[in-house]
Amino acid sequence: MSGECSICLTAFKDPVSIPCGHVYCTKCLADHVNAPGNNDLRSTCPTCRRPFNTVTPDLTYLHKKYHEYVVPSVRRIYFDNPAQVDVKMKLAVAEAKIKKLQKEQEVLMRQCERHIAAAGAHAAGEQQAKLKADNLAERLSNIEREHKNEKLGAVLNLMNIEEQRDVLNTKYQKLKQRVHDLEMNSRLNDSMVSTSSSHGQRLHKMPSSLRIDTSMSAGPSRHAEAPAVASNSSASRPIRPLPRAAREKVRAQARRISxxxxxxxxxxxxxxxxxxxxxxxxxxxxxxxxxxxxxxxxxxxxxxxxxx
Structure with a gap:
């Protein structure tokens, strides 16, 4: 038996069977029975023209022992249509695939959410690292600038110290020469004072007659007047500096010793x-x-x- 109705030539929709065994759609058979001009309680099969009753007696008016013999002419039947079976099988396979795809989609969505969260965290960390790197670069540039300024200041201070050292060395040499001159003048004065005092003492120790004879024999010479002048004016005698050669010699010796x-x-x-x-x-x-x-x-x- 084919799965199509012989009236509408489509797949059965609510199929029913008549006593001759032919199967039709409920709507198609009802349209055939209720066709205009068919007012009888009987109708014929659209395929084989076999008559069948369209009315079923009411069982309430019959005795129960006759109920099992009363069978309706039109009975609903249930059968599997091969086309529907194939469609149902395909539909079941498709539904299984859909469920599987839905599960896979859920898994992919969860993985995508994890990857999106990880990407967001990575982007935030990268941004923080970039900010930190920028801050460190700025700090490094500031430190380098400060180091350069400190180095420049140290160089300037060193130059100032060297200038001060040169000035102080010059002052030191001048003071050293001054001290040396004062020392030499002091020694010269001491030697002159000691010489004049010793010469005066020798004159005082000589007899008066000898001093007179010596002065008379010498006459008005410069040598006879020298002791008197030395004894009387030794304190007012001017101090003369040493010769230049002697001063240079003393300075060289002081430089080696100092x-x-x-x-x-x-x-x-x-x-x-x-x-x-x-x-x-x-x-x-x-x-x-x-x-x-x-x-x-x-x-x-x-x-x-x-x-x-």
Whole structure:
């Protein structure tokens, strides 16, 4: 039996069977039975023209023992249509695939959500790392700038210190020469004073007759007047500097013997009315072999008391 209705030539929709065995759609058979001009309680099969009753007696008016013999002419039947079976099988397969795809889609959605969250976290971390790198680069540039400024300041300070050193060395050399001149003048004065005093003592020890004879025999010469002049005017005799060659020799010897300068904190400035004190203060400011202790000065190992 084919799965199509012989009236509508389509697949069966609510199929029913008549006593001859032919099957039709319920709507198609109802249209055939209720066709215009068919007012009888009987109808014929559209295929084989076999008559069948269209009315079923009411069982309420029959005895129960006859109920099993009353069979309706039109009966609903149920059968499997091969086309529908194929469609149902395909539909079941499609539904299974859809469910599988839905599950896979859910898994993919969860994976996509995880990947999106990881990508967002990575982007945030990358942004933070970029900001941190920018901050570190800025700090590094600031540190390099500060280092350059400090280096430039150190170079400038070194240049200033070198200039001050040159100035101080010049002052030191001048003070050293001044001290040397003062020392030489002091030695010269001491030698002259000692010479004049010894010569006067010798004249005083000589007899008066000898001194008169000597003066008379010498006559008005320059040698006879020299002791008297030396004894009377030794204190007012002018101090003459050493020759240039002697001064250069003494300076060279002082340079070889003198130690390097030692810089100390400047002492309290003394009064200028005391010349030796002023010289000692200058020596303490730029000391080489001279220093100041409790108002006394030491020049090249010699102790000299403060004037005044």
């Amino acid at each position: 130690p390097p300068p030692i810089f100390r904190e400047p002492a309290k400035r003394p009064r200028l009315s005391e010349p030796l004190v002023a010289v000692g203060w200058a020596l303490q400011e730029e000391p080489d072999d001279a220093s100041l202790w409790n108002g006394h000065y030491s020049l090249r190992g010699r102790r000299i008391s403060r004037a005044g």
